[in-house]
Amino acid sequence: MLNGFMKKFSGKKSSKETAKKRLQFALVYDKLEINEMTLENLQKDIVEVISKYFEIDTKSLQLEVQREHELSALVFNTPILCVKKNKGYNSKT
């Protein structure tokens, strides 16, 4: 309990949080047989495309794989700050 107190205020992550994160990633990779690199590259590409049309908050975006039974879904979450006025045409001009 004193431990909990210390952890809460030292901002240190508990070992179970680490375990859960690692597990979630491991299970996704096991199933899709992709690695972290691929996901990172995918995220970069998605951000690039979306940024053509929207101003997005690149700091708080999330790419995760959600699983239900035998199905996996890629979920990309990003706060949109505003729509770019020149809707994607800037690449042509």
Place this chain on the structure above:
Amino acid sequence: MEGKIIVVTSGKGGVGKTTATASIGAALALEGNRVAVIDMDIGLRNLDVVLGLENRIVFNIVDVVNKRCNLAQALIRDRRIDNLFLVPASQSDNKDVLTPLGVQRVAKQLKNEFNYVIMDSPAGIEKGFENSVVAADEAIVICTPDVSSIRDADRVIGLLYARSITPRLVVNRIVPEMVARGDMLSHEDVMDVLSIDLLGLVPMDDQVVVSTNTGMPLVMHNQSLAGQAFRRIAKRINGEVDLPIIVPSVKTGVWNRITQKLGLNK
């Protein structure tokens, strides 16, 4: 009689499959059912010692499947618990001596004579696993709250779904103090990671080792917390579906309860 065949499996070894099989089987018999527990771990049998029936083995499951004896000859009746029977594994063969077809034939026979048939699957996902699940109507997946066991459970769950069996999960060896400290995955964490329904939560309990030492079924010890958890699991299997799942908890004093409320123990 048209009984149910339930396979107990885990992928990873050493998470408590055999203890769970023995305990759930014994508890179902205590509930008044006719129960057979089958050791499918050919070559590495252990269900017999856990149940304290190792001195009474004459025939085994391989003999039955390969028609060297009939089913009745291989069934060992437990003298402490009415209506509990064991079919032991063979210790000398390897896992290839059984065929899914042969197992299915014997399973059909077992279903006619028992309310519940509990199959103790070997670790792994190879032939021994195949033979254990081939006749199963239901499946119980056992895991402990650690990364390797959960990862293997996920694999097994996938294999069961592929066979149209919807498994239920038992999280074994929960240490409430460690969960409270944030050093062990809670059952909620486990459920977040695995897509499966929960059947029960079993706390870590020294009595498991003691009862294995003596060959006395765990569920016969009234004081054993793990034994109580398995009895509740058996009741849930036996139709009391709404029996609440008790989360193993630290014996709480006032101070613990206050800090828990404040979220300091998470």
